[in-house]
Amino acid sequence: MNTHELFHTLHQLSRLLTNTLNEALKPLGLYGSQWSAIFVLKTKGSLTQKELCDYLFVEAPPMTRTIQRLVKQGYVRQVPGKDKREKIIQLTDKALLEYPKWEKTVFETNESVLMDLPETSQEELLRLQKSWLQHLK
Amino acid sequence: MNTHELFHTLHQLSRLLTNTLNEALKPLGLYGSQWSAIFVLKTKGSLTQKELCDYLFVEAPPMTRTIQRLVKQGYVRQVPGKDKREKIIQLTDKALLEYPKWEKTVFETNESVLMDLPETSQEELLRLQKSWLQHLK
DNA sequence: GGAATATAGTTACCTAGGTAACTAATTAAA
DNA sequence: TTTAATTAGTTACCTAGGTAACTATATTCC
Numbered sequence: 001m002n003t004h005e006l007f008h009t010l011h012q013l014s015r016l017l018t019n020t021l022n023e024a025l026k027p028l029g030l031y032g033s034q035w036s037a038i039f040v041l042k043t044k045g046s047l048t049q050k051e052l053c054d055y056l057f058v059e060a061p062p063m064t065r066t067i068q069r070l071v072k073q074g075y076v077r078q079v080p081g082k083d084k085r086e087k088i089i090q091l092t093d094k095a096l097l098e099y100p101k102w103e104k105t106v107f108e109t110n111e112s113v114l115m116d117l118p119e120t121s122q123e124e125l126l127r128l129q130k131s132w133l134q135h136l137k
Numbered sequence: 138m139n140t141h142e143l144f145h146t147l148h149q150l151s152r153l154l155t156n157t158l159n160e161a162l163k164p165l166g167l168y169g170s171q172w173s174a175i176f177v178l179k180t181k182g183s184l185t186q187k188e189l190c191d192y193l194f195v196e197a198p199p200m201t202r203t204i205q206r207l208v209k210q211g212y213v214r215q216v217p218g219k220d221k222r223e224k225i226i227q228l229t230d231k232a233l234l235e236y237p238k239w240e241k242t243v244f245e246t247n248e249s250v251l252m253d254l255p256e257t258s259q260e261e262l263l264r265l266q267k268s269w270l271q272h273l274k
Numbered sequence: 275g276g277a278a279t280a281t282a283g284t285t286a287c288c289t290a291g292g293t294a295a296c297t298a299a300t301t302a303a304a
Numbered sequence: 305t306t307t308a309a310t311t312a313g314t315t316a317c318c319t320a321g322g323t324a325a326c327t328a329t330a331t332t333c334c
Binding site: 018022024031032033058059060061063065083084085086 | 318320321322323328329330
């Protein structure tokens with residue numbers, strides 16, 4: 001098995017997709033990392049920063065930065081939790097208003113990069129990735 | 138098809154593997170980006186920086202940084218080409234001496250993260266990734 | 275209850291990799 | 305042949321995400 005090639009193509013794919021998404025989000029004034037947080041918040045509801053980190057498997061410091069940018073743009077609010085160490089992150093009305101446009105853009109971008117990959121391949125790929133990830137964690 | 142999950146798991150896998158490799162290379166005083174350049178140079182022979190960029194699908198500025206670090210560590214030499222804009226990058230004897238140890242470390246790290254993924258899955262994954270990449274480029 | 279430990283979040287700083295703007299050399303066009 | 309356009313590489317600066325060290329709050333244990 002050519003492990004070098006496996007890792008190299010995975011890495012390339014990841015970079016290429018990240019760049020494509022960032023390119024698409026640029027005119028909307030969002031970065032990919034911001035979108036991923038927004039998406040989780042919209043899907044799961046308000047979460048603490050810790051919960052956001054756990055869900056996205058990202059360390060706390062980058063999440064702090066992402067949140068702070070979103071706060072500055074007015075898309076997110078930090079509310080102190082019952083446990084005063086925690087900050088609960090909520091989407092603002094401004095974000096909810098913009099959300100459909102963001103989602104549409106991301107959805108269309110995802111579709112466009114997956115266009116030439118048959119549905120069955122996509123599902124097989126997802127299955128393999130999930131299986132691998134599971135073994136690694 | 139759940140495209141969000143497909144991209145999310147791909148991104149996670151890529152980060153996890155990058156971190157694992159960097160962890161393994163740390164005691165050897167190398168970073169993952171340095172290793173990938175060294176590996177290409179060892180495999181393909183001396184190349185210009187442009188050729189290295191093309192092969193690794195990385196932009197010129199990060200490659201400049203990676204090369205400059207390798208020069209500073211004495212693992213690589215920059216030789217002016219016939220075309221005086223170009224710099225041809227060569228591995229030094231010092232790098233060739235260390236290479237087997239580096240390769241062994243990387244190989245063992247790769248094996249360890251692939252351990253629980255059946256060979257057939259690895260090959261299927263590689264096939265799918267290559268197919269997808271090809272469509273995207 | 276008070277000291278030690280654990281946890282949430284922040285700050286500072288590191289690598290990876292991207293774009294924009296630049297220099298110097300080469301190639302194409304006038 | 306001289307000017308314009310292209311190309312290789314660098315510099316400056318941006319986001320993404322990592323670790324280490326820190327602060328403030330909660331929890332455990334004596």
